[in-house]
Amino acid sequence: MEQRLTGPEVSVEAVVHEGEVGFTNITAKLVQDTGHPVETGHTVPADLPAATADALREAIARLAAAVGFRSGVLHSEWILVDGVPHLVECAGRLPGGGITILIDLTYDTDILANLLRVLTGEGPVGPLTARRGSAVRFLIARPGVVESVTGAERAEAAPGVAELHLSVAPGATVRTTVSSWERAGLVVTTGADAAEAGRRAEHALSLIDIRTAGGER
Structure with a gap:
C-alpha cells in the first residue's frame, strides 16, 4: 500500500454504447466508521461541486477507454480526496445496494x-x-438474538417512503456487520432533492426499533 486515502466515497454508473459513455449518474455513499466500512446508505444524485462532478465524468470516460469497455453498464467506486477522484474498483454490471431503484426513481427511467x-x-x-432525489438507508442492528421488531408500519407510512424491507424477525440471530449480508433491512425514499430524500430516509429509519438479547438498538 502506497497511501491510505481518506475522503467521501461515491460511485458512478454509466451506460456505455460502443465505447461511448452516455447516461451517467453519481451516487453518494455512507459507510460504517469501523474496520469494516460496509455501506449504510446511498443518495442519488450526489450533491457535489460542479468541478468534482465533471472530474468524475471525465474519469469514467478515461476508465472506459483504458479497459476497452464497449457496451453495457460500467459501475465504478471512487474516493474523493480534496475533490480529486481516486478509483477503488470497477465492474461491468448493474450496481447493487438499491442503486438501480434510486436511479429509476430519480430519473424516471428503467436502468x-x-x-x-x-x-x-x-x-x-x-x-x-434528475426529476427528484432518492435515497436508501440500511438498518444496522445490535448483534444478538432478535427479540422484537417494531415501527415498520409507521416507517412505511412516513413521508416519501417508496419501499421498506426487513430481513430479520424475532428469533433471528444478528451478527456483527462485516458485509452487506448482515444488514437488517432497508428503506427507500424520494424527495424534492437529494437532501430531502436523505432526511426522509433517516427519519423513517429512526422509527424502526430492533431489539436483541443483551441490549437494544
Whole structure:
C-alpha cells in the first residue's frame, strides 16, 4: 500500500454504447466508521461541486477507454480526496445496494431496459435529467438474538417512503456487520432533492426499533 486515502466515497454508473459513455449518474455513499466500512446508505444524485462532478465524468470516460469497455453498464467506486477522484474498483454490471431503484426513481427511467438497449445494439442512452432525489438507508442492528421488531408500519407510512424491507424477525440471530449480508433491512425514499430524500430516509429509519438479547438498538 502506497497511501491510505481518506475522503467521501461515491460511485458512478454509466451506460456505455460502443465505447461511448452516455447516461451517467453519481451516487453518494455512507459507510460504517469501523474496520469494516460496509455501506449504510446511498443518495442519488450526489450533491457535489460542479468541478468534482465533471472530474468524475471525465474519469469514467478515461476508465472506459483504458479497459476497452464497449457496451453495457460500467459501475465504478471512487474516493474523493480534496475533490480529486481516486478509483477503488470497477465492474461491468448493474450496481447493487438499491442503486438501480434510486436511479429509476430519480430519473424516471428503467436502468435495466437501458442496459438491454445498448447490449442489443439498439443505440445509445443519452444524458437524463434528475426529476427528484432518492435515497436508501440500511438498518444496522445490535448483534444478538432478535427479540422484537417494531415501527415498520409507521416507517412505511412516513413521508416519501417508496419501499421498506426487513430481513430479520424475532428469533433471528444478528451478527456483527462485516458485509452487506448482515444488514437488517432497508428503506427507500424520494424527495424534492437529494437532501430531502436523505432526511426522509433517516427519519423513517429512526422509527424502526430492533431489539436483541443483551441490549437494544
